[in-house]
Amino acid sequence: MSKPLFFIHPPKCGGSTVISFFDLNLDRDKFINFVWGGVSQEKTRERFLASGIGGGHDPIGIHRDLKMPLEYCSILREPLRRQISHYWFARNGKNGGVARGVSVSEAEALAQGGELSLDDWVGESCSGKNLFVQMLSGHGRVNRESLELAIENVRQHIPTVGVCEDMSDFLLRLCGRTGMRLPFFIRTNVTEGVPKECSPLSERAREKFVEDNHLDYELYRYVCDEIARERESYGAIYTRAIEAVRQIQRRIDALDNPYIYTGKSNMFGFDENHLRMVREVATSADLSPIDAYIELAQSRRRECGDLxxxxxxxxxxxxxxxxxxxxxxxxxxxxxxxxxxxxxxxxxxxxxxxxxxxxxxxxxxxxxxxxxxxxxxxxxxxxxxxxxxxxxxxxxxxxxxxxxx
Missing domain, CATH: 2.60.40 (Immunoglobulin-like)
Structure with a gap:
């Protein structure tokens, strides 16, 4: 990669799982989690410049703080599913994170205490209103112009955007962009013990959420359409590659996984022995269809717009x-x-x-x-x-x- 890569990670969109991909392809401590501000800022900057890979819950624009060009990538999720996932994540104490001292918002604290219902959380968009447009436009308060800017940023500055619902596709295309070879992941930070079926969402809350977050839905649909067009442009080469990825990922998913219900991996990385075991499963398989796709994608690699x-x-x-x-x-x-x-x-x-x-x-x-x-x-x-x-x-x-x- 010619420029440092920054992963824009909207909360509850599989970001911890994406970080496992970076750990799997690079050294365990290569991915730099951004702690931006105060005494940590200069240290974070130094580590990121030395590593070239990092990210966090930051909107597009970190290139201004670093005073240098970057390449961005990001991942989205069906907006309502993301909102509901965040509620249950808050409700169960962030998979033990609250007990370890992880900070919580007022709404998260109310959800954990059972004082905020799922209907209230969704109806008020407590996990952020039009959050994807905010993060991919860089605007704190969003409107139609913000959506247009977010889409233009995807076209010009965020060449790889995926959706949480198809992690394998996102990581395969990210390999095609970066030249990394292993489009696999370790599933992590899945919310444990969620009685979702016991708490149905009212139609009133659902309709209000969709209305309040219509810009996010437009952006999500745009990204899904672009992903479909990109897949189609590669034809059978992509099809063979993604089939190989999914087959190998099933073998990885069958391994004993100590990370699936913990959020600790996002900050502390994955155990090198576990990473080695996953790499062995991946590299013992036939990677030639994946290599063929990556080689073709690299040959088509376009430069991002100026920042x-x-x-x-x-x-x-x-x-x-x-x-x-x-x-x-x-x-x-x-x-x-x-x-x-x-x-x-x-x-x-x-x-x-x-x-x-x-x-x-x-x-x-x-x-x-x-x-x-x-x-x-x-x-x-x-x-x-x-x-x-x-x-x-x-x-x-x-x-x-x-x-x-």
Missing amino acids: FDGFVDAVNDDMVHGWAVNLSVPDKCVPIEIWVREKLVATTLTGNPRPDVAAAGYASERCGFAVRLPEEAQEGFRVKIAGSAQTIRSAGTWQRGWHMA
Whole structure:
């Protein structure tokens, strides 16, 4: 892989199981779980840069914090199933995690104490409303524009997105993207002792959830359709490969598994002896159909779109001042556009000296810009990067008096 890989892990979408895939293909401690903020931030950064593989419950955008280009991957799950899974996970104390000191939200604490019903949890989307769109767009509050950005990010910056319902497909395609050879996993962090059949969900709660999370459903359907198209494009080569993966995975699933009902693996990794046993099962089988798919997928590998960072610093004397860096190609000028509603009214290129930006750790000093506002922009405008869905910070709508809307 030419760039570090960051796994965007929405909660209760099989992320711990995905991490077993990385441990199986790489050294046990290769995958870096992100603890981002405070005293752990610099240590996490150093470990991630040394490893090149990591992830966490973070939305797209970590490339800005790291000041470098990344490749992203992610996994989704049917939204209602994810929401219900999180409820029972909270209800049983997070598979022992609460007893070990794992933090809980107020809603999770109420669920664990039996004071929050499944209907209440689902009806209020307590595990997050339109969470997938939030995480793949990077927007805290989402709307139709956020969905469009999430889809564009999948097209340009998250080339491998899978669904939890078909883990083998996701990991096979991830091997095709990364060149890793073993698309297998150790099932882990399955919620134990869940009496789901005893707690039916009301139709009222179900309908409200679907309505409140319609953007997530659109994104999920888009991803499923794209996966189907990608499978079809590989024809029989994919079919033979996935059949081999599923056959070998059944043998792995038959092994004694000490991790299936524990969440500890996400933080502490998998025992090397157990990993060795799983590798032996995998590598003793005929991997040639899988190798053939990976080789073809690698030959078709497309580059991701450029990633940017930047900031609109100020608007004064009818001039917009700021900076922008192409993290993928730092020496390349960034084209900046000023838009009034749906009309392009001004353009410029970065190139002005900004030693403060370079001193902050970015790989470019000549990244500043200043552009004059035309008369028609006096009542409000937006700043965009030309030809990219990527945005720079404080680039939203500026209103007269030059403050953010």
